[in-house]
Amino acid sequence: MKLKQLLLSSLVLVSATAWADPTYRLFVTNEKSNTVSVIDSRTGILETTLEIGDRPRGIGLSPDQKTLYVALSEENAIAMVDVASLETIGKLQAGEDPETFDIHPNGNLYLSNEDDAKATVINPTTGKIIHEIKVGLEPEGVAVSPSGDTVLVTSESMNMVHIIDTSTHKIVANVLVAARPRGLAFNSDGSLAYVSSEIGNEVAIIDMTTHKLIKKVKIDLEKSKPMALVLSPDDKVIYMTTGRAAKVAVLDAQTLEIISTADVGKRVWGAVMSKDGSTLYTANGVSHSVSVVDTATSKTTMEIEVGKFPWGLALDD
Amino acid sequence: MTADELVHLDSATAILLATDSQHILSIAKSAQFAHVPVFNLISDDDALRAACVDNLLSITASNQMKKDAMAQMLKKNPESKAHAKGWHKDFRKFAASQLNIRFTKASGVIMDDDSWAGWAAVKLLSDTVARTQSMDADVMLNYLKNDIAFDGQKGAGATFRDTGQLRQLVLIIDNNKIVAEAPLRGVKGGLDSLGLKSCK
Numbered sequence: 001m002k003l004k005q006l007l008l009s010s011l012v013l014v015s016a017t018a019w020a021d022p023t024y025r026l027f028v029t030n031e032k033s034n035t036v037s038v039i040d041s042r043t044g045i046l047e048t049t050l051e052i053g054d055r056p057r058g059i060g061l062s063p064d065q066k067t068l069y070v071a072l073s074e075e076n077a078i079a080m081v082d083v084a085s086l087e088t089i090g091k092l093q094a095g096e097d098p099e100t101f102d103i104h105p106n107g108n109l110y111l112s113n114e115d116d117a118k119a120t121v122i123n124p125t126t127g128k129i130i131h132e133i134k135v136g137l138e139p140e141g142v143a144v145s146p147s148g149d150t151v152l153v154t155s156e157s158m159n160m161v162h163i164i165d166t167s168t169h170k171i172v173a174n175v176l177v178a179a180r181p182r183g184l185a186f187n188s189d190g191s192l193a194y195v196s197s198e199i200g201n202e203v204a205i206i207d208m209t210t211h212k213l214i215k216k217v218k219i220d221l222e223k224s225k226p227m228a229l230v231l232s233p234d235d236k237v238i239y240m241t242t243g244r245a246a247k248v249a250v251l252d253a254q255t256l257e258i259i260s261t262a263d264v265g266k267r268v269w270g271a272v273m274s275k276d277g278s279t280l281y282t283a284n285g286v287s288h289s290v291s292v293v294d295t296a297t298s299k300t301t302m303e304i305e306v307g308k309f310p311w312g313l314a315l316d317d
Numbered sequence: 318m319t320a321d322e323l324v325h326l327d328s329a330t331a332i333l334l335a336t337d338s339q340h341i342l343s344i345a346k347s348a349q350f351a352h353v354p355v356f357n358l359i360s361d362d363d364a365l366r367a368a369c370v371d372n373l374l375s376i377t378a379s380n381q382m383k384k385d386a387m388a389q390m391l392k393k394n395p396e397s398k399a400h401a402k403g404w405h406k407d408f409r410k411f412a413a414s415q416l417n418i419r420f421t422k423a424s425g426v427i428m429d430d431d432s433w434a435g436w437a438a439v440k441l442l443s444d445t446v447a448r449t450q451s452m453d454a455d456v457m458l459n460y461l462k463n464d465i466a467f468d469g470q471k472g473a474g475a476t477f478r479d480t481g482q483l484r485q486l487v488l489i490i491d492n493n494k495i496v497a498e499a500p501l502r503g504v505k506g507g508l509d510s511l512g513l514k515s516c517k
């Protein structure tokens with residue numbers, strides 16, 4: 001009897017592990033098609049297109065990677081999709097005009113409400129908004145630190161990065177950066193944060209211990225409008241999308257100098273990197289495509305057609 | 318406060334004026350406020366720009382800027398019956414749509430040229446205080462005239478000319494719709510193709 005139980009529980013364990021195997025699906029929000037493109041990242045082939053809701057923008061995966069979240073800006077909601085079955089599970093009320101969000105290690109969603117100058121914290125398990133935090137005008141980028149202790153929100157209109165303590169949900173510091181801050185990224189131990197400024201055409205580093213700006217560098221690239229930032233897994237390199245410049249700029253994470261660039265589609269916005277750091281995927285708004293960049297060579301190896309105005313990406317790998 | 322009551326002030330950090338050009342000029346040129354940034358919010362009188370008063374900052378587009386914008390439009394389309402404006406409720410680029418939405422939500426009216434200029438002046442001041450960490454009128458005036466790269470939701474990093482005019486694009490409106498933005502594509506000189514370029 002005991003043996004049977006043991007066997008049964010180990011069977012359950014095995015199947016649970018199998019369930020959590022990655023699907024290697026790449027999900028892309030198409031802002032003007034109201035869809036999510038589902039691509040097999042191993043082949044680059046479009047698997048299917050999901051009708052998701054009005055004006056999908058921000059996109060991300062739950063910590064267990066079983067649930068995909070999609071911000072529906074015109075529906076004031078976050079759609080939840082089962083990553084394995086691709087069924088829509090439900091929608092979370094998200095406050096007005098949700099745009100970008102990040103996911104805390106505990107599963108809670110931190111999102112920016114652009115028109116309401118606030119950040120909203122949602123528990124997706126209960127579907128409840130558990131906190132609203134007043135921030136500067138036109139909040140845009142959101143990033144939760146690796147430990148979950150801190151969340152950063154950029155205010156595009158006030159040129160600030162708000163540093164918020166997640167235990168109190170209070171702003172503990174505001175860091176002034178160049179005009180129209182957008183993208184945010186942490187290094188792997190959370191000691192440094194990187195911020196891009198779209199109009200200021202700058203990238204800056206914030207020391208997360210002192211909450212001070214320790215470095216800022218102008219981006220010397222024609223037509224560049226710095227947008228999304230992605231750090232390599234070894235923290236050595238930053239990949240930055242540049243909007244109208246139609247390039248990914250590869251920066252040395254220490255000096256912020258441009259090491260190389262990769263040509264991608266027009267009006268490149270969102271970006272996501274594979275966990276092994278070998279591949280970067282970008283959403284090219286005006287080209288209606290996703291570029292696949294080999295990070296070893298900084299070359300685009302594939303361009304995949306998606307819906308209209310692709311905005312952001314999430315990868316289940 | 319009326320323009321005439323200003324003389325009773327002990328000191329001022331900045332003065333925002335929505336009045337006629339004579340009043341604006343006399344206040345900006347008065348010895349009392351010689352080092353104080355004086356903002357002209359609504360007068361498009363070219364004389365205020367040509368006067369080249371060091372502490373006078375004109376936010377709204379000048380009459381000449383709008384005339385030059387229309388000349389550029391007519392060169393491309395001689396039949397055009399459009400007119401030029403500084404702002405429009407349907408302007409969307411540079412996150413202008415967010416500003417329009419926010420303004421209407423807060424005030425209950427649509428944003429027009431005058432309300433944009435009022436908003437822009439207050440944002441110029443708050444940006445200046447945030448960057449300089451100073452409320453000193455001299456420091457603020459220097460920063461405004463020489464260092465600011467202002468995000469007025471009308472394009473990248475706006476600056477002031479030595480005439481005190483804020484460089485900005487002008488919208489061409491036909492039948493209450495935006496039909497073009499000046500400087501029109503292909504026109505030499507960029508934003509300085511509109512209005513009096515310099516005091517020099």
